[in-house]
Amino acid sequence: MTRVKYRDSDIDLIARMMRAEAVGEGRQGMLMVGNVIVNRAVVDCLDFKDLRTIRDVIFHVQGGNYSFEAVQKGSLFYNPARDVERRLAQRVVKYWRQHPSKYALWYFNPYGPCPPTWYDQPIAGQYKQHCYYEPQANTCESAYRY
Numbered sequence: 150m151t152r153v154k155y156r157d158s159d160i161d162l163i164a165r166m167m168r169a170e171a172v173g174e175g176r177q178g179m180l181m182v183g184n185v186i187v188n189r190a191v192v193d194c195l196d197f198k199d200l201r202t203i204r205d206v207i208f209h210v211q212g213g214n215y216s217f218e219a220v221q222k223g224s225l226f227y228n229p230a231r232d233v234e235r236r237l238a239q240r241v242v243k244y245w246r247q248h249p250s251k252y253a254l255w256y257f258n259p260y261g262p263c264p265p266t267w268y269d270q271p272i273a274g275q276y277k278q279h280c281y282y283e284p285q286a287n288t289c290e291s292a293y294r295y
Contacts, residue, residue: 151243153190159203163187163238164230166207169219170256174277176237181250181276183241188254194289197254203242249274252292253281 163186167179174181189197189206200206209216219226230238250256255267256279263280265272270282284292 152246153187153203153242155203155242160235160238160242161230162203162207163241164234165226165228166217166219167237167241168228168230168234169225170217171279172225174279176233177247178277178279179234179237180241180245181247181253181279181281182256183238184246184250185253185256185281187241188250188252188292191294192254192289192291194291195254195284249276249281252283254284254289254292255282256280 163183166186167183171178171182186203186206189200189209190203196211197206197209200209207217207220215221217226218224250273253273255270257267258278259280263272263275267280267282270285273281273283275281
């Protein structure tokens with residue numbers, strides 16, 4: 150059983166996003182970014198209530214901008230996915246979850262230390278340059294089901 154329904158085109162989207170957002174953090178860092186994308190597709194809460202597909206998540210617009218910087222600015226996102234990223238993307242849609250991204254719905258790469266909260270959401274932890282944030286207690290129970 151997979152964590153989220155997907156098509157081959159979704160694997161390519163996640164793979165491109167993982168590379169664009171975290172290629173400098175190796176395979177583990179890319180898996181964590183991919184996990185946040187999958188988490189957003191499966192939860193039913195907060196800013197992600199109406200997102201049900203990988204495509205919905207990656208091209209989600211908030212406040213007039215795409216949610217992910219790689220989509221806004223292009224970067225590596227618009228380059229074809231490599232086989233290694235596709236294999237990582239398949240792992241993340243099927244089963245992969247690990248702390249600190251296990252329940253995270255947000256991540257970002259600050260210019261300094263990770264702040265204890267991000268948009269009022271508590272930090273789950275840090276992996277290399279990225280900080281990961283989970284929903285506040287009792288605000289998104291569906292984040293902890295999958």
